[in-house]
Amino acid sequence: MINMQNKILVLLFLLFSVSNAESQNLPIPQNIGTQHPRVFGKDMSLNQLKELVQKEDWAAAIITKTQNNVAPYIDHYKTDKTWLVSRLQMYWKTKSTQVYINGGKYDHADGEAPVPTVKFIGGRGTPSSYKTPKLEDIKPYMDDPRGLYLQNKSTDEWEWGPIAATSGITNAINRQILSIARDAAFLYWYTGEEQYAYLAYDVLDTYLKGVYYLNEPIDLSHGHHQTLVSYIQFEVIQDHILNEITQCYDFLHDFIRDKNPESLTIYDATLQKWADLQIKNGVSFNNWNLLEAAHISHIALILENNSAYKNGKGAQYYLDQIMNQTSTRQWSMNKLMDYGYDKKTGVWNESPGYSMNVLSDFISFAEFYDRNFDIDLLKEMPILKQAVKSSAQYLYPNKYMVSFGDGHYNKLRKEPMLYLIENAKKYGKKDDEEYFTKMYQTIYSDEAREGKFIGKTIQDLFAEKPLQFDTNIKAAQLTDFNTPLFHVSHASWLVQRQGEGDSALMISQIGSLGNHMHSNGIAMELYGKGLPLAPEMGHGSSYFSIEYAEYYTQFPAHNTVIVNGKSKYPEMKSNHAFSLNAAYPKSGVKEGVFSGITFSDVSFLEPETYSNQRRVMGIIKDTIEEGYYIDIFRSTQKEGNNIKNEYFFHNLGQNLELTATNGTPLELKPTTKLAFGDGDLMAYDYMWDKKSMETSQDFKGKFNLVLKDKTVNMNLWVKGQQDREVFSVLSPKSTALPHGLLPDDINNNPIPTLVVRQNGEAWNRPFVAVYEPALNNQTNIQSVDYFGKNEFVGVHVNNKSGKEDFIFSNTTSNEKMNYNSFSVTGTYGIISKKADGFTLFLGNGKNISNGNYTLDLENETASAVLKSENGTMYFSADTTSVLTVSVDGKINNGILTDAAGTKYNGIYNKKEKTLSFKLPALLYQRVIIDMK
Numbered sequence: 001m002i003n004m005q006n007k008i009l010v011l012l013f014l015l016f017s018v019s020n021a022e023s024q025n026l027p028i029p030q031n032i033g034t035q036h037p038r039v040f041g042k043d044m045s046l047n048q049l050k051e052l053v054q055k056e057d058w059a060a061a062i063i064t065k066t067q068n069n070v071a072p073y074i075d076h077y078k079t080d081k082t083w084l085v086s087r088l089q090m091y092w093k094t095k096s097t098q099v100y101i102n103g104g105k106y107d108h109a110d111g112e113a114p115v116p117t118v119k120f121i122g123g124r125g126t127p128s129s130y131k132t133p134k135l136e137d138i139k140p141y142m143d144d145p146r147g148l149y150l151q152n153k154s155t156d157e158w159e160w161g162p163i164a165a166t167s168g169i170t171n172a173i174n175r176q177i178l179s180i181a182r183d184a185a186f187l188y189w190y191t192g193e194e195q196y197a198y199l200a201y202d203v204l205d206t207y208l209k210g211v212y213y214l215n216e217p218i219d220l221s222h223g224h225h226q227t228l229v230s231y232i233q234f235e236v237i238q239d240h241i242l243n244e245i246t247q248c249y250d251f252l253h254d255f256i257r258d259k260n261p262e263s264l265t266i267y268d269a270t271l272q273k274w275a276d277l278q279i280k281n282g283v284s285f286n287n288w289n290l291l292e293a294a295h296i297s298h299i300a301l302i303l304e305n306n307s308a309y310k311n312g313k314g315a316q317y318y319l320d321q322i323m324n325q326t327s328t329r330q331w332s333m334n335k336l337m338d339y340g341y342d343k344k345t346g347v348w349n350e351s352p353g354y355s356m357n358v359l360s361d362f363i364s365f366a367e368f369y370d371r372n373f374d375i376d377l378l379k380e381m382p383i384l385k386q387a388v389k390s391s392a393q394y395l396y397p398n399k400y401m402v403s404f405g406d407g408h409y410n411k412l413r414k415e416p417m418l419y420l421i422e423n424a425k426k427y428g429k430k431d432d433e434e435y436f437t438k439m440y441q442t443i444y445s446d447e448a449r450e451g452k453f454i455g456k457t458i459q460d461l462f463a464e465k466p467l468q469f470d471t472n473i474k475a476a477q478l479t480d481f482n483t484p485l486f487h488v489s490h491a492s493w494l495v496q497r498q499g500e501g502d503s504a505l506m507i508s509q510i511g512s513l514g515n516h517m518h519s520n521g522i523a524m525e526l527y528g529k530g531l532p533l534a535p536e537m538g539h540g541s542s543y544f545s546i547e548y549a550e551y552y553t554q555f556p557a558h559n560t561v562i563v564n565g566k567s568k569y570p571e572m573k574s575n576h577a578f579s580l581n582a583a584y585p586k587s588g589v590k591e592g593v594f595s596g597i598t599f600s601d602v603s604f605l606e607p608e609t610y611s612n613q614r615r616v617m618g619i620i621k622d623t624i625e626e627g628y629y630i631d632i633f634r635s636t637q638k639e640g641n642n643i644k645n646e647y648f649f650h651n652l653g654q655n656l657e658l659t660a661t662n663g664t665p666l667e668l669k670p671t672t673k674l675a676f677g678d679g680d681l682m683a684y685d686y687m688w689d690k691k692s693m694e695t696s697q698d699f700k701g702k703f704n705l706v707l708k709d710k711t712v713n714m715n716l717w718v719k720g721q722q723d724r725e726v727f728s729v730l731s732p733k734s735t736a737l738p739h740g741l742l743p744d745d746i747n748n749n750p751i752p753t754l755v756v757r758q759n760g761e762a763w764n765r766p767f768v769a770v771y772e773p774a775l776n777n778q779t780n781i782q783s784v785d786y787f788g789k790n791e792f793v794g795v796h797v798n799n800k801s802g803k804e805d806f807i808f809s810n811t812t813s814n815e816k817m818n819y820n821s822f823s824v825t826g827t828y829g830i831i832s833k834k835a836d837g838f839t840l841f842l843g844n845g846k847n848i849s850n851g852n853y854t855l856d857l858e859n860e861t862a863s864a865v866l867k868s869e870n871g872t873m874y875f876s877a878d879t880t881s882v883l884t885v886s887v888d889g890k891i892n893n894g895i896l897t898d899a900a901g902t903k904y905n906g907i908y909n910k911k912e913k914t915l916s917f918k919l920p921a922l923l924y925q926r927v928i929i930d931m932k
Helices: 046-055 057-079 169-191 194-212 241-259 261-280 287-302 315-323 333-340 352-373 383-394 415-427 430-443 546-552 682-686
Strands: 098-102 105-110 148-152 158-161 485-488 493-498 505-510 512-517 523-528 531-534 561-563 572-576 579-584 597-606 611-620 628-637 644-650 655-660 688-694 699-706 711-718 724-731 751-759 762-775 781-787 793-799 804-809 816-819 822-826 828-834 837-849 853-857 862-869 872-877 881-886 894-897 903-905 907-909 914-919 922-931
Touching: 046 057, 046 169, 057 169, 057 194, 148 169, 169 194, 169 241, 194 241, 194 261, 241 261, 241 287, 261 287, 261 315, 287 315, 287 333, 287 352, 352 383, 352 415, 383 415, 383 430, 415 430, 485 579, 485 597, 493 597, 493 611, 505 597, 505 611, 505 628, 523 711, 523 762, 531 699, 531 711, 546 682, 561 611, 561 628, 579 837, 597 828, 597 837, 611 804, 611 828, 628 644, 628 793, 644 762, 655 724, 655 751, 711 781, 751 762, 762 781, 762 793, 804 816, 804 822, 822 828, 853 862, 894 914, 903 914, 914 922
Parallel strands: none
Antiparallel strands: 098 105, 148 158, 485 493, 493 505, 505 523, 512 572, 523 531, 561 644, 579 597, 597 611, 611 628, 628 762, 644 751, 655 699, 688 724, 699 711, 711 762, 724 751, 781 793, 793 804, 804 828, 816 822, 822 837, 828 837, 837 853, 837 862, 853 881, 862 872, 872 922, 881 914, 894 903, 894 922, 907 914
């Protein structure tokens, strides 16, 4: 059973049946009822809870823990009824009604209310030099023009800190006190002892009346912050104190009704105005919308029916606002889902961690709705099931998520999978139960299964039975739940993968479309030996830090190409996607696919410099251990103003070695280039230990990550060009890493970075690189050399196994590329040869030939494969094609038989000494050629 804690959208759909969300409004309840409490579900029975406490030790432990937590404050209350309430952070003396902010900083407050009002926090997301004090160390009724009396983190001395320097300490104190009041209110409901009620009431009454008289804060800068602010802090989404307030109110409701009924009117009016501000401010198109809706739903739950209020703003009104009504900063649920989810893949258009948070939030209300009303909301919103399935596409072979934008290398969230298992068991969906149980067992194979439910919080006391897994369903392979290639246009993200586990290879390519994205052009991450070796950098210390704005969100922090030192566009909410020109295999397809090769060809218009960029990337992997990446990056300023193009590649490690192809170290010298002083982006100044040399020669290198039990290398080979300069620099640490992948001393290391500067254009002189992850200074590649010129790029890779790969790339699919007896007409092709056979792979083109075997695609540019291994032939093509085989002239006929037994007669050309077979589009399969 999924823990109910933080199921923040629990009553969005209270007591109504679900209709087709695509075409109709969702109904709202006609009667919210009169019973309190109801904040944790429809059946909050005191008798049932007491039975549970008698039966289950964990439930009894929660009661004991809660009593112990409240006991010291009850003791204080007996001798000083003001002890706890006086620690609230209020405008005790000034009773200010109007707060003024200046952007993300507190400025001042004025006005006067008849009662003390709640004090505003100091700053938005800014670190504080002060510690949050213990309640016993807080000065009672603290309201001083000097600010807050706090302990300095550096000196441990107590001093007056200006409010603007105290970040969120004010709210942290108040939420702690409200949580004590909530616990006391619960204990009153549970025990009937009024000492708990009076303690809770004094706090709740003081706080809610203190909000009642507050006006919406005013931003003196007249900026974006005005659209985000709440009554007590800078972001409406951070009003999590509403959890404690609504729970305290709910448990205490009947006590207030009996003792001070006039207070209910003020409390409800306060909560109404708070909900109104949640609707008025915030952000509509991302997870903010859901978090705001969660706060509003908590309020709606404890309000009465609309008819109870003169203004008509009761439970139904606010549920309708978040479910069906759309305003500038609060969209309806249907509009939000329609906007955020990719219709085909079910992937949300934000950075992966945020995408998973949104999915978990949606699943949370589906779970609660199901548990309380026995209605299967997943039937009404099928995109949610697809979203849970597609979440596995985020995973590297090490079962950590990719990390583009403001992401982190973290585990996938469990809650969505767990609920889909629970849902499938309840509604008899055997296929779904098997699929999601197997998915969960596979992704969390190293963790204990869910067993007896052990609650930890008050909310858990109202939970149901734990989820029981079907033990007959076993784990599978991660590749059963993701695909060799996956593209989400809605988030400008493409992933390629081959193999499993530490020996697997995987590319994650990122544009900038959606929320929490960065200014990064066509960026990429590379996986190797169990790690994201070429990583993303994360968001720095915080979204509000200077390094976030100047470095972590900018091109130089990513594996990309920068034009003229100036490539840039808006980060966070970004609308700069790459275009997918071609890829193999097709997105989301795994059946009938040739294993061992993937590729993508994407284009991007860099807006700041008005430059065309195009990146071709691929994986070539023939055996478990052998495999490498191809990276071909073309870039040019459209109007010919090519001052320079710079290729950035960051990789984990303690150092980077660069040598000539013969192994002689490159003689790099300290340099002051790559600097803001040269007119480049400010981000260049975040790099240090800069060394460079001018060279037109091919070179190779190795990043070295030394761990306790092994050394992980990234070997690299780079094609030389005229007017080149090669740099080795150190870049700031990746803040995406510290979630269990590596030890802290590695996480905090700077990132060695290769920068290759191409003076002038880099379209006819593109950046061409081969990358190979390896262990302990080994390599499976013997040599790399190059052929072709201008837009035709050729790479020849000699593997130590004896296999040779010839990679062809061009910007057009109509121009034939020739090398020795080989030819390719297309944008990407690979011709491989080894002792036991050969491979022809046409990624996006019309023709490929190794001199003996030729594939011609008749109607369109497409992908095709022909492989011969130990005398066995394999073939596939996306369209009608002609397979031509050179023969020795001693035959006059031939038949090709596909895997289904269909026979295709060959046509013999005596003059050309060839045998040709016209074949339809076929999935990858074994074929037999019988020559007569």
